[in-house]
Amino acid sequence: MKYMLFITAVFAGLMLFSCEKEVSESQSASFLKMYGSKGVDRAKGLVVLEDGGYAICGTDSTDQGSKMMLIVTDEYGNVKEGFPKYYPEGDENAGANAIIAKNGGKNGFLLSGYIEHGTGDDVDRDIFIVKTSADGSVNWSKSYGSSENEEALHAAEGIDYEFILAGYQEKDGEKDIMIMLVDQNGDSIPLSLFYTKPDESKDAAATFVLNDGTHYMCVATYNKFIGEGTDILVLNFNDDLSPNDRILGGEFDEFGKCIIKEDENEFVVIGNSNNTQKGNSEILLYQIETGGTDGLLIKNERLLATISEPGVDLMAERMVKIEDGRHALVGTRTSDGNADILIQFLADLKEDIRKTYGSGGIQEGADIAIPSKGGLVFIGDNGYEGNSMVSLIRTNESGDF
Numbered sequence: 001m002k003y004m005l006f007i008t009a010v011f012a013g014l015m016l017f018s019c020e021k022e023v024s025e026s027q028s029a030s031f032l033k034m035y036g037s038k039g040v041d042r043a044k045g046l047v048v049l050e051d052g053g054y055a056i057c058g059t060d061s062t063d064q065g066s067k068m069m070l071i072v073t074d075e076y077g078n079v080k081e082g083f084p085k086y087y088p089e090g091d092e093n094a095g096a097n098a099i100i101a102k103n104g105g106k107n108g109f110l111l112s113g114y115i116e117h118g119t120g121d122d123v124d125r126d127i128f129i130v131k132t133s134a135d136g137s138v139n140w141s142k143s144y145g146s147s148e149n150e151e152a153l154h155a156a157e158g159i160d161y162e163f164i165l166a167g168y169q170e171k172d173g174e175k176d177i178m179i180m181l182v183d184q185n186g187d188s189i190p191l192s193l194f195y196t197k198p199d200e201s202k203d204a205a206a207t208f209v210l211n212d213g214t215h216y217m218c219v220a221t222y223n224k225f226i227g228e229g230t231d232i233l234v235l236n237f238n239d240d241l242s243p244n245d246r247i248l249g250g251e252f253d254e255f256g257k258c259i260i261k262e263d264e265n266e267f268v269v270i271g272n273s274n275n276t277q278k279g280n281s282e283i284l285l286y287q288i289e290t291g292g293t294d295g296l297l298i299k300n301e302r303l304l305a306t307i308s309e310p311g312v313d314l315m316a317e318r319m320v321k322i323e324d325g326r327h328a329l330v331g332t333r334t335s336d337g338n339a340d341i342l343i344q345f346l347a348d349l350k351e352d353i354r355k356t357y358g359s360g361g362i363q364e365g366a367d368i369a370i371p372s373k374g375g376l377v378f379i380g381d382n383g384y385e386g387n388s389m390v391s392l393i394r395t396n397e398s399g400d401f
Contacts, residue, residue, distance in 0.1 A: 032391065034391050039060065044096060046379045055073075057070055058096055065092075085132070098112045099111055150168065150178065158182075161181040207256055217290075220234075250303075255273075269286040320370055328346070364381045
């Protein structure tokens with residue numbers, strides 16, 4: 001089933017960051033909100049707050065450059081006073097890939113991503129994190145980098161340290177997986193992980209990290225040095241940052257996106273595959289079983305499902321488990337040059353109902369969560385004639401308005 005998102009009229013004029021106040025119970029149960037200015041706004045991360053509202057991070061790009069963007073709303077999707085916020089001040093370009101809400105947002109937010117230094121052809125990209133208070137004012141900001149490029153692609157709260165960042169570091173033009181711990185002041189812990197294995201890997205980047213309480217599960221993608229193509233790599237480690245690994249891969253290029261905990265010592269990895277035989281992109285689900293002391297061993301893995309549609313590209317980003325026991329993943333469905341936000345439901349981790357949200361043009365899904373009162377909430381981008389807005393969509397747990 002496809003839901004039409006009528007955005008053309010919005011883009012015809014100046015795009016605004018505010019909607020009229022809507023506070024009815026029916027409106028809180030389902031809504032569509034869009035946020036943006038005249039330029040390109042892209043959503044990356046979503047968290048549900050203790051007060052029932054939502055916080056969204058992403059990147060705001062205009063002719064003057066790009067900034068990290070933080071949007072905080074009430075439970076109805078109305079932007080709170082004082083937001084959105086943009087970081088950093090000054091002329092440097094930056095963008096956010098992940099958001100953490102401390103104590104449900106009461107103790108502020110951590111945004112992580114990148115910042116660019118330099119001009120023209122001499123630009124270096126470094127890891128950039130910003131810790132804010134609940135009202136979005138900056139507590140501190142830090143950048144970490146070298147003469148080459150680094151970027152944080154995801155972040156989580158740490159076990160013994162405040163935060164853990166996952167991404168990549170570039171060395172001599174090739175990328176290595178980078179995992180970094182930081183303390184409550186944003187200072188990096190001397191122990192960091194620059195992961196160059198498997199031996200045949202050439203380029204690699206960590207795309208998602210999960211804190212399981214006693215250890216971390218990290219999903220990455222790496223390019224094989226011997227032969228062509230990419231595979232999914234799973235790392236399992238604690239704060240010592242000494243990982244066990246497992247390669248997940250088939251005959252096609254595969255890309256790791258995220259991992260969720262399904263049961264004790266059981267995890268599900270979500271990825272995408274470019275099926276060159278069929279000529280389209282597919283969604284992959286792998287099961288990982290851990291064991292040993294503190295669950296630090298990866299014991300078994302198996303392919304649970306391949307989700308595809310003839311002549312259509314399906315791409316997953318994030319997945320959640322909903323109250324009725326099913327799962328819902330968010331991503332993008334692309335067909336005939338148009339892209340829609342995709343919600344794919346899974347029953348017993350097998351393909352179930354599929355729903356899309358769009359109106360022609362480019363709409364892409366980015367993240368998904370469970371609202372405090374149940375149902376689904378997800379974010380994406382809505383593009384039209386070179387501009388793009390952030391969308392926040394709230395539905396019931398079946399994906400209906």
